[in-house]
Amino acid sequence: MKILPYQPDQSGLAYSVGTTLDRFIKSKQRDFPFASGELSQLLRDIALASKIVNRETNRAGLANIGGAFGQTNVQGEEQQKLDVIANIRFIRALSKGGEVCAIVSEEEDAVIDLQNKSGKYVIAIDPLDGSSNIDVNISIGTIFSIYRRKTPIGSPIQEEDIMQPGTEQVASGYVLYGSSTMLVYTTGFGVNGFTYEQSLGEFFLSHPNIQAPETGSIYSINEGTQNDWAPEIKMYLDACKEKKYAARYIGSLVADFHRNLLKGGIYIYPATKKNPNGKLRLMYEANALAFIAEQAGAVASDGNMRILEIQPKDLHQRTPLFIGSKEMVKEALSYARKTATSII
Ligand SMILES: O=P(O)(O)OC[C@H]1O[C@](O)(COP(=O)(O)O)[C@@H](O)[C@@H]1O
Numbered sequence: 336m337k338i339l340p341y342q343p344d345q346s347g348l349a350y351s352v353g354t355t356l357d358r359f360i361k362s363k364q365r366d367f368p369f370a371s372g373e374l375s376q377l378l379r380d381i382a383l384a385s386k387i388v389n390r391e392t393n394r395a396g397l398a399n400i401g402g403a404f405g406q407t408n409v410q411g412e413e414q415q416k417l418d419v420i421a422n423i424r425f426i427r428a429l430s431k432g433g434e435v436c437a438i439v440s441e442e443e444d445a446v447i448d449l450q451n452k453s454g455k456y457v458i459a460i461d462p463l464d465g466s467s468n469i470d471v472n473i474s475i476g477t478i479f480s481i482y483r484r485k486t487p488i489g490s491p492i493q494e495e496d497i498m499q500p501g502t503e504q505v506a507s508g509y510v511l512y513g514s515s516t517m518l519v520y521t522t523g524f525g526v527n528g529f530t531y532e533q534s535l536g537e538f539f540l541s542h543p544n545i546q547a548p549e550t551g552s553i554y555s556i557n558e559g560t561q562n563d564w565a566p567e568i569k570m571y572l573d574a575c576k577e578k579k580y581a582a583r584y585i586g587s588l589v590a591d592f593h594r595n596l597l598k599g600g601i602y603i604y605p606a607t608k609k610n611p612n613g614k615l616r617l618m619y620e621a622n623a624l625a626f627i628a629e630q631a632g633a634v635a636s637d638g639n640m641r642i643l644e645i646q647p648k649d650l651h652q653r654t655p656l657f658i659g660s661k662e663m664v665k666e667a668l669s670y671a672r673k674t675a676t677s678i679i
């Protein structure tokens with residue numbers, strides 16, 4: 336009986352399809368001998384739900400799932416049907432997956448207790464980000480933050496399990512439903528991006544070890560609110576225009592963040608008269624992207640402090656957000672200091 340060592344094919348006839356998300360998660364789990372696989376399973380559950388939501392977004396125009404749902408959420412925003420569908424899909428997948436004990440969702444007033452006696456993780460999620468862009472076929476996303484519960488597994492969910500600062504995240508990420516669908520996440524050991532190969536139903540590693548450029552020439556801000564901006568924001572934006580930076584604003588946080596993460600740039604959603612604490616939510620938008628940003632060498636601030644160090648007080652609390660390339664955010668924040676000293 337002949338036994339030969341495996342020789343990878345050299346013919347080039349069958350190109351390698353690459354590393355699937357599943358294999359990547361497995362390979363990373365091997366790096367942590369004490370890892371029990373629950374976080375890996377949770378990431379798989381998120382990937383599954385995002386495949387389903389991807390299918391729904393792709394056919395939103397056909398299947399009568401575009402448009403408003405006819406209800407408002409706790410933020411007072413009109414819910415889109417796809418907001419509700421994505422919320423149902425992620426909550427169902429996470430509940431069936433068995434790794435999660437509690438969920439904080441943009442679309443839910445209260446914490447959802449999954450009454451899962453073995454669930455170790457708490458997840459905060461923006462099921463559908465960029466809702467205003469759903470019906471006009473512009474990139475939208477999903478954003479998630481994962482924490483380990485603080486109280487014993489199986490015991491009643493406590494405030495301390497939920498109200499954790501971003502520094503306590505064990506993983507975070509986003510899904511971008513754009514010209515291609517991508518899943519980008521970190522577990523605190525770098526940032527990796529996976530592209531969805533629809534025909535195979537698999538995410539494949541396409542952006543290993545993402546590093547954000549230290550600086551860039553793109554700024555993203557809704558200039559329609561500029562009459563509400565503090566003087567330092569105006570001064571920084573004038574400086575950007577002076578330097579002929581490009582203005583790019585999609586109006587979907589995930590998409591604006593993703594572009595700037597890869598190309599270099601800054602996204603700012605400042606405090607405005609309409610939103611004195613900014614518009615974006617700390618627990619299921621800012622924290623997740625801040626963890627990704629920092630893991631890729633970029634930064635995220637509320638204008639005064641690291642987003643990740645903010646102690647949450649309210650499930651749906653908002654925060655101003657300055658996020659992106661290190662040098663650009665540093666410069667933007669320096670204007671606040673300049674105006675402060677000029678005012679004194
Ligand atoms: O229309 P505005 O005020 O510029 O706000 C746009 C921002 O609001 C959001 O749509 C808020 O997120 P949701 O769509 O999840 O509510 C962000 O994605 C986006 O960056």
Ligand SMILES: [Mg+2]
Nearest residue numbers: 461464465620
């Ligand atoms: Mg959002």
Ligand SMILES: [Mg+2]
Nearest residue numbers: 441461463464
């Ligand atoms: Mg949303």
